[in-house]
Amino acid sequence: MSSKVIIGAQWGDEGKAKIIDILSQEAEVVVRSQGGNNAGHTVAVEGTVYKFHLIPSGILYPGTQCIVGNGVVIDPEGILLEIKNLHEHGISTDNLKISSRAHLVMPYHKELDGITESYRGADDIGTTKKGIGPCYMDKAERSGIRICDLYHPEVLKKKITENVEIKNKIIQKVYEKDTNFDADKIYEEYLGYAKELEKYVTDTTVLVYDAIKAGKNVLFEGAQGTLLDLDLGTYPYVTSSHPITGGVCIGAGIGPTMIDECIGVMKGYVTRVGKGPFPTELFDEIGDQIRDVGHEFGTTTGRPRRCGWFDAVIGKFAVRTSGLTSIALNKVDVMADIETIKICTGYKMGDKVIKEFPASLEDLSLCEPIYEEMEGWGKIDHIRTYEELPVQVKNYVKRIEELCEAKVTMIGVGPNRDQNITVQ
DSSP states (O other): OOEEEEEESSSSOSOHHHHHHHHHTTOSEEEEOSBOTTOOEEEEETTEEEEESSSOGGGGSTTOEEEEOTTBEEOHHHHHHHHHHHHHTTOOOTTEEEETTOEEOOHHHHHHHHHHHHHHGGGOOOOOSSSHHHHHHHHHHTOOOBGGGGGOHHHHHHHHHHHHHHHHHIIIIISOOOOOOOHHHHHHHHHHHHHHHGGGEEOHHHHHHHHHHTTOOEEEEOOSOGGGOTTTSSTTSSOSSOOSHHHHHHHHTOOGGGOOEEEEEEESSEEEOSSSOOTTBOOSHHHHHHHHHTTOBOTTTOOBOEEEOEEHHHHHHHHHHHTOSEEEEEOGGGGTTOSEEEEEEEEEETTEEEOSOOSOHHHHHTOEEEEEEEEOOOOOTTOOSGGGSOHHHHHHHHHHHHHHTSOEEEEEOSSBTTSEEEOO
16 A cells, blocks of 8 residues: 555545545554644444544544644644544544644634634635634744644743734724633633643654655545645635645655655535536536435535536646546446436637636636536446446546546445445
């Protein structure tokens, strides 16, 4: 296995957790490298559904070391709740490690997230209001508070006091809200978190480096998806971090030469949550059918996802920008019983045909999908080998490979571990 990266190759919600869970069976180390508890991974194991927001889903395997890297922003209340829930299900967290360099989500981050989103009104971004964006803002502004600060009480108190003074003024003077955070109260609260988290905290960059140098199987799990990347996504409707392969290097503290494979997870269709252009979006009964059959509702927010046909322009963009070596194509079973399946092969913008994903949302909103039509298929959730798949599914997969310029090595035919077909 060596070192593998798994990223979302669309707008997130591609079913990464299932692929991560499958590959975690071989992994000795699983690393989360970016985002916060604004992301969600759902894993179904023998009828039990586990939802992860900060802890790597590899925690379900007793012998697997799970690492939350320096690029993750951590809500201590959130991660401790996840730990508690795992313990209640009889799952140990003894192999969990958290980066001492990771930044902390603070109560004022959550408040500012909600206020600024409301302030935008009709132009809201669709944030989860978990405080992730404001936390990354403080990180970039160099006023953030890190996990390591929890273990230097004088430093922690000074940083909280300074931040609270500034945040209170912003909330009261700029946004005209009555909220008034108490620095001493937050300080005591976070000292409590420090005690509970202490046994998990370490320099995770050393752990990851040593594991790779020792030849261990290391799996890097991504959150969100390519088109939510802060630089390369559909800005401003993006997340505050880098869900692409390059973000793994920064967020885990390793060099690019230490990564052997990059797997992009896609669905057999496309979904997105929130606002922004979506060229292949469906507004008819087929879109409703895909949403209902695929249970396309957000893990973190519960919001219904917008659904559309597979977009190979997006797929090729993900392959190119993340150096994908293969594709895991999920939820192909969801499209059963649709008579005619469509694939977007390019965009038409005025009198131009576009094959590459545009940077400008204004340009993207003018793009009309160019479709190829293919014959649909029936139920496939009972199938377990590639050879048994209907020829229509094989043709569909082959066309996606051609258009995206990458090999499909996994085909998902259901939500469970055993409903995944490996393609040789």
